[in-house]
Amino acid sequence: MSAPNRKLLFDIGSTYFKMAENGTIRHYFRDFNRPIFDDLMEKCGDTIAKYRPEEIQICSSANGGLSTLIIGLSNSFSLKYAINIAFNSGINIIDTVLYHDIDTAKPPVEMIDVVIVVGGIDGVGRIFDDRLFDFLQDCAYQNIVYVGSADERGYLSEKLEKLVVLDNIITDKLKINEGALKTYLTDLYQADIMGKEDIKHLYEITANQIYSTPYIVNRALSHISDRLDVADPFIVIDIGGATTDIHYSSDLVNDNIVGEGGYDRLVFKKLGVYKSRESLIHTARQNEFVYELLNYLNVTENILEEESEAATKVLMQLAIFLVLYKVSRHHSDYVELKLENLNSIVLTGGITKVLNQEESETIIRFFYKKLLHFHQIPGIVLDKNYEIWTYGMQEFTNEEATKELS
């Protein structure tokens, strides 16, 4: 018997496969010696065989992500807005050059997926000159997009062959205009996922578009309060093997940026507990509060070198602390969230298998006390079944999900 909305859902992570069937979620630890597709078929092939490709939906965080280089006119507007849009489009490796300093800036050595050039409100001209072209000559890049003043479009298009020109991201009132650039970058990100050899094979079992997991989790946010006991405003911290993502509603942003509302996310590529364990430890060691924190957790620094269950717990706690730190007012490189206004913090991802309620509360209490001088902490909700991603998947109507892929 086939029910009308029978679905088999997969989340292909860097460490686990998760499979959701009829509300039951199973986890499979990945075999890193085998291609993703073969590993998945061995572990879940029998179940997959029971479904038609239209009934199977997949999201994946197993791709590496895209890199961008942003060249902008000022820190507070051009660069800030472009960084924000890039983050929210799933791009996680971001390098910036302030145009004023372009003479002395070092071109990145790696291949850049997309260069973003931005500056000026419409009506402002003579912004860019030969210094831009000289700099770009020394950069290796795949795509280049211009999202600054309309008055510079003709000049830049003439000089830069592959240039894609989109709406200015800075409005006449100096506010942010996300639309066109966000769509462009999200599409690039999608194309990148689909271009990955490993992921390509997955289209043998699904007729639906494969989305990135952070995108899906973000879509789930508006459904969370229907299913879990959370109070607005809240954030979702998704701590996985390779990355840590934080999802938040945009009215929590402490900023003059006026966006379109809704939910946004940040991806911290170097804060995972398995694949990017080394960089997590490195980031932790550099944090001014880490020794106090380890002391508070009653452990010593040596634990960071251990390969034990206790060590993993401490790393998870560190990851929570570090993402909160990075979006707090102690850290200015990222978006600043009004953490003092939060009513709930939802934890999802691999972390829910490792930390219990008390251990999660302990670290969050340390953060609130130490950094915000608060004695009350928001309610902590553990997504124990790790099911939040499935809310985001269910949101798709079949029609939307099967939309033609270009």
Place this chain on the structure above:
Amino acid sequence: MKVVTGVVGNDIHVVANRLIEISLKERGFTVFNLGVNTYLEEFLDAIVETDADVLLISSLNGEAEGWCRDLQILKKQYTFRKDVVFMIGGNLGVGEMDPDALVPKFKNYGFDLVFHQVDLNVGLDTLENYLKAHA
């Protein structure tokens, strides 16, 4: 003519800011109002992005000095394509500070026009005359 305006530092006194925006518009300026709680860097960044002719900073809570004393140093990190007029007004000092000392002090910080507890319209008339004289 384009004017960037706002209230500098951690200053939340918003009433004057609204009045300034309205008055400037009435006088025919294009206004970019960054609102309260604005840092000096943001003001200068806004000039660069908009190609503004005038920066009009206001400060009411007495913290102007602390927030503006590095203007000269900061200016050196920018290339403006115009000769921008830097202007500040509001309550520029605290308590028993000598009001006569305030104007030269802020001029020294890099402001062309300084108005301590001066009526807004007087200030804006002075600005217009200044712009005419330097046109």
